[in-house]
Amino acid sequence: MSGAADVTKADGLPAEIRKLTEDARMTVRRAGVPPADGKCVVYWMQRAQRALDNPALDTAIKIGNTLGLPVVAFFSAISNFPHANLRHYVFLNQGLADIEADMAERNVTFLVRRAPNHSLERFLDEVQAAMVIGDENPCREPERWRRVLAQRLKLPFWTVDADVVVPSKLFAKHQYMVHILRKRMEPLLPQYLAAQPIVMAQKSWPRPKGFEALNVTEDITKGWRDFDRSVKPVDSFHGGTRAAQKLLKEFVTTKLANYATMRNHPEVDGTSRLSPYLHFGHISPLTIALAVEDACKKGLATQQAKEGYLNELIQWRELAVNFVKYVPQYDSIESAPEWAQKTLREHAGDRRNPVYTLEQLEHAETHDELWNAAQRQMLHAGWMHNYLRMYWAKKILEWTPSPAKAWEFAVILNDKYFLDGRDPNGYAGVAWAIGGVHDRPWFEREIFGTIRYMSGNSTGKKFDSKRYIRQMEELAGA
Ligand SMILES: Cc1cc2nc3c(=O)[nH]c(=O)nc-3n(C[C@H](O)[C@H](O)[C@H](O)COP(=O)(O)OP(=O)(O)OC[C@H]3O[C@@H](n4cnc5c(N)ncnc54)[C@H](O)[C@@H]3O)c2cc1C
Known part of the structure; x- marks a missing residue:
C-alpha cells in the first residue's frame, strides 16, 4: 500500500x-x-x-x-x-x-x-x-x-x-404509501438526481501470468449439474448495458412523449421495457432518470410526461426497495397491512369458482383468454406489461383456494419466468395486487373483500385486448 x-x-x-x-x-x-x-x-x-x-x-x-x-x-x-x-x-x-x-x-x-x-x-x-x-x-x-x-x-x-436514486437508508422505516415516500423524497432529489463524475483508476492491476478467470463470452453455466435449465432463454431481450442504452435512447426519443396514455396499452410497445436491465443492474436508474430529464429539456417530452415516468422509475420502484428492506415477510401474506389481512380472512370462506392448480395457471389453461394471453407473454417473452401484471395477480387471488396460496403461486411464477423477477418490484407488485400493500381499501365484494378488484370485462375494454391476445398467440406459436 x-x-x-x-x-x-x-x-x-x-x-x-x-x-x-x-x-x-x-x-x-x-x-x-x-x-x-x-x-x-x-x-x-x-x-x-x-x-x-x-x-x-x-x-x-x-x-x-x-x-x-x-x-x-x-x-x-x-x-x-x-x-x-x-x-x-x-x-x-x-x-x-x-x-x-x-x-x-x-x-x-x-x-x-x-x-x-x-x-x-x-x-x-x-x-x-x-x-x-x-x-x-x-x-x-x-x-x-x-x-x-x-x-x-x-x-x-x-x-x-x-x-437506487435516493439512498434507501434515508427512509428509516417502511413507507406505507407512495405519496408519503414522494413527499419525503422531494427535498432530497436535487442532491441525488445529478450527474456523477467518471473517476478513472490511476493504477492498473498487473495480472499475474495464468491468473484464473473465465472468458466473459463463454457460457458461465457450462457443466453445472445442479442448475435449473427448465426455463428457456427468450429472444425478446438481449442482456447488457449497450442493449439497455439503445432501448433508453429509443424510449426517450420516440415513446416518452406519449407515455401517459400509451403506458396503459399492452398491445402497443409504449413503455421503456427497461425492467430486466434494472434488475440485473445493466443500467442505473440514475442514467435513465437523467436521460429522461434531458429529453424533457430538449423539448422531446412535456414536464408532465417526464414526471409520470419518473414517478414509476423512482417513487414506485424505490417504494418497492423500501418495502423489501423493512418488511421481512415481503413475499408472503404476512406482509399485508392489518386491514387487508382482516378483510381477506373475512372472505376466506367465499366460494371460488373456478379454482385452478399452479400447473393450470402456469400453462395458461384458464377460461379467460386475456389472462392466458398475459401468461403467454410471461412464458415466452420473460416479461409482461404492467397493466396486465395487475390483472394477472388479482385473478390468481380469485381462482385459488386461499389468499396465501394465491400469493405463493404468484411469487413462484413471477420469479421463475420474468427476466425482471426475483426483484423488490415483483414482491411489492404481488403484495399490492393481492394484499393491498401500498393501496387503500376499496368497495367490498366477494373473495377480495375490500382489496381493489379488476374485472376482465372492464380491463379488456380499456385497450385493444383482442389485438393483444392475437399478439400473444403468435408469440407462443413462434
Ligand atoms: C403483480 C405485479 C408483479 C410485478 N413484478 C415485477 C417484477 O418482477 N419485476 C419488476 O421489475 N417489476 C415488476 N412489476 C412492476 C411493473 O409492472 C414493471 O416494473 C414494469 O411493467 C416494467 O416494464 P417497463 O420497464 O416497460 O416499465 P416502464 O413503464 O417503462 O417504467 C420504468 C421503470 O419504472 C419501474 N416501474 C414501473 N412500474 C412500476 C411499478 N408498478 N412498481 C414498481 N416499479 C415500477 C420499473 O423499474 C420500470 O422498469 C410488477 C407489478 C405487478 C402489479
Missing part, C-alpha cells in the same frame, strides 16, 4: 477514505484499516452489473486511488442462486462483455469465476486484497450473504447502495 495517503485520525483511515463513510449510500459492514501489504481494492460485483453510473465501483476506484492501489472487479457466478434458471443466466451472461469493456475504459480489470471455483475469499487471498467494496440487494438471501461475509472476512468490507 502506498504511504502517500494522509492518515489523520485514531481509526487509522486516510481522511479522504473516512469521508466516504459519511455518504448515505455507504454501509461499513466490517470496519478496519486496509492491510499495509494489500495489493488492490476489490469491487465484489453482484447486483450492480455495470461500470457506468455505479457508485459501488466509483467508491472502490476512489479508495484505490487514495491508497495508490489498482482496482479489480470480481464477479462470482454460482449455480444455485435462489430461483435463478437458464433464462436469467443467459441474460446475465450477455451482459458480461459490456461490463468488461466499460471497466477497461476506467482502467479496472474485470474478472469472472464460476462455481465450483468461485470462492470470493480465495480470490481475495490470491489478489492480496486490501479492502472489499460490494453493492446492496435488500432481498433476504443476498443480504444474508453480505452479513455472513462481514463476519468471515478479515478485511474492511463496505457496501454501497448503488441501484
Whole structure:
C-alpha cells in the first residue's frame, strides 16, 4: 500500500477514505484499516452489473486511488442462486462483455469465476486484497450473504447502495404509501438526481501470468449439474448495458412523449421495457432518470410526461426497495397491512369458482383468454406489461383456494419466468395486487373483500385486448 495517503485520525483511515463513510449510500459492514501489504481494492460485483453510473465501483476506484492501489472487479457466478434458471443466466451472461469493456475504459480489470471455483475469499487471498467494496440487494438471501461475509472476512468490507436514486437508508422505516415516500423524497432529489463524475483508476492491476478467470463470452453455466435449465432463454431481450442504452435512447426519443396514455396499452410497445436491465443492474436508474430529464429539456417530452415516468422509475420502484428492506415477510401474506389481512380472512370462506392448480395457471389453461394471453407473454417473452401484471395477480387471488396460496403461486411464477423477477418490484407488485400493500381499501365484494378488484370485462375494454391476445398467440406459436 502506498504511504502517500494522509492518515489523520485514531481509526487509522486516510481522511479522504473516512469521508466516504459519511455518504448515505455507504454501509461499513466490517470496519478496519486496509492491510499495509494489500495489493488492490476489490469491487465484489453482484447486483450492480455495470461500470457506468455505479457508485459501488466509483467508491472502490476512489479508495484505490487514495491508497495508490489498482482496482479489480470480481464477479462470482454460482449455480444455485435462489430461483435463478437458464433464462436469467443467459441474460446475465450477455451482459458480461459490456461490463468488461466499460471497466477497461476506467482502467479496472474485470474478472469472472464460476462455481465450483468461485470462492470470493480465495480470490481475495490470491489478489492480496486490501479492502472489499460490494453493492446492496435488500432481498433476504443476498443480504444474508453480505452479513455472513462481514463476519468471515478479515478485511474492511463496505457496501454501497448503488441501484437506487435516493439512498434507501434515508427512509428509516417502511413507507406505507407512495405519496408519503414522494413527499419525503422531494427535498432530497436535487442532491441525488445529478450527474456523477467518471473517476478513472490511476493504477492498473498487473495480472499475474495464468491468473484464473473465465472468458466473459463463454457460457458461465457450462457443466453445472445442479442448475435449473427448465426455463428457456427468450429472444425478446438481449442482456447488457449497450442493449439497455439503445432501448433508453429509443424510449426517450420516440415513446416518452406519449407515455401517459400509451403506458396503459399492452398491445402497443409504449413503455421503456427497461425492467430486466434494472434488475440485473445493466443500467442505473440514475442514467435513465437523467436521460429522461434531458429529453424533457430538449423539448422531446412535456414536464408532465417526464414526471409520470419518473414517478414509476423512482417513487414506485424505490417504494418497492423500501418495502423489501423493512418488511421481512415481503413475499408472503404476512406482509399485508392489518386491514387487508382482516378483510381477506373475512372472505376466506367465499366460494371460488373456478379454482385452478399452479400447473393450470402456469400453462395458461384458464377460461379467460386475456389472462392466458398475459401468461403467454410471461412464458415466452420473460416479461409482461404492467397493466396486465395487475390483472394477472388479482385473478390468481380469485381462482385459488386461499389468499396465501394465491400469493405463493404468484411469487413462484413471477420469479421463475420474468427476466425482471426475483426483484423488490415483483414482491411489492404481488403484495399490492393481492394484499393491498401500498393501496387503500376499496368497495367490498366477494373473495377480495375490500382489496381493489379488476374485472376482465372492464380491463379488456380499456385497450385493444383482442389485438393483444392475437399478439400473444403468435408469440407462443413462434
Ligand atoms: C403483480 C405485479 C408483479 C410485478 N413484478 C415485477 C417484477 O418482477 N419485476 C419488476 O421489475 N417489476 C415488476 N412489476 C412492476 C411493473 O409492472 C414493471 O416494473 C414494469 O411493467 C416494467 O416494464 P417497463 O420497464 O416497460 O416499465 P416502464 O413503464 O417503462 O417504467 C420504468 C421503470 O419504472 C419501474 N416501474 C414501473 N412500474 C412500476 C411499478 N408498478 N412498481 C414498481 N416499479 C415500477 C420499473 O423499474 C420500470 O422498469 C410488477 C407489478 C405487478 C402489479
